[in-house]
Amino acid sequence: MGEQSDGSSAARSAQDPDTGGQQGLFSRLISALSPTSEQNPDDGYGAGQASGGGAPSGARPNMGNLRRLRVDDVAVPKADIIAVSVDISKDDLVQVFRDSGISRLPVYEGSLDRPLGLVLFKDLALQFGFGGPRAQFNLRAMLRPLIYAPASMTLAVMLQRMQTERTHMALVIDEYGGVDGLVTIEDLIETVIGEIEDEHDTDDGAYWVVEKPGVLLAQARTPLDEFEAAMGLTLLRPEEEEEIDTLGGLVFVLCGHVPAKGEVVSHDSGLVFEVLDADPRRIKRLRIRLPEHLNTEVSKVQQG
DSSP states (O other): OOBTTTBTHHHHHSOOTTTOTTHHHHHHHHHTTSTTSOOOTTTTBOOOOTTOOSSOTTBOOOTTHHHHOBHHHHOEEGGGOOOEETTOOHHHHHHHHHHHOOSEEEEEESEEEEEEEEEEHHHHHHHHOTTOOOOOOOHHHHOBOOEEEETTOBHHHHHHHHHHHTOOEEEEEOTTSOEEEEEEHHHHHHHHHOOOOOTTSOSTTOSEEEEETTEEEEETTOBHHHHHHHHTOOOSOGGGTTTOOBHHHHHHHHHTSOOOTTOEEEOTTSOEEEEEEEETTEEEEEEEEOOGGGOOOGGGOOOO
């Protein structure tokens, strides 16, 4: 969800709404969409990658995406939204934050179609963490407001609403008023500038690093041809070569769905992929265990 889009990942990167520090960025993005802005109508589309980015498959990150795309083009589907019931216990809520790795969650009563608001991990930590006084847990009192948006709303209008209301997450509603998806500020910005990497991504432009002998940590966007060349493996069948460009795309095909954090999948070559970081729209980081029969000195493996 990002997040998620707050999925996932989205929530971790989104600045807290009470700081107001994103005002300059919002203003620059929105002003670029004025009628005087020069936009190439053919710009912004190209071949997508299986591991995904902020823009949907087939759309390159581009300022024009804010006018071209609608909220439902980037939203996390309802089935993939991570949310909690208002009657959840404090310990269980902490566990959801820990397991999901995201920093804000929608809160509902009864079902997700009856949302009440948003809970931030920051608020929970400030009130109950750091050795402070143990106040009585009351989730209702901690809720912040949510934005609700129709699926047909353009990303530019959604961005303006997030700026005005200083809220970085919105629930997408259907024609009957039910919840249909979720979108975060990071989802919108990534359609313009591309995937926003965080502190978990590898440094110095390396697609993978050695964790220990026989085990690699890799970014899902690692070009598959480079990885195959470095490992001396062929991981795709001929009919898949035009469809899969990245390690994330390979894992997606092996699973048949976007896998959740912690999911493990094996390849016929003997490689074992463990998903270390993912949101409901894309895989982000992988741990790769190499098979013994490769006889590879992992410490000597270099990026292709």
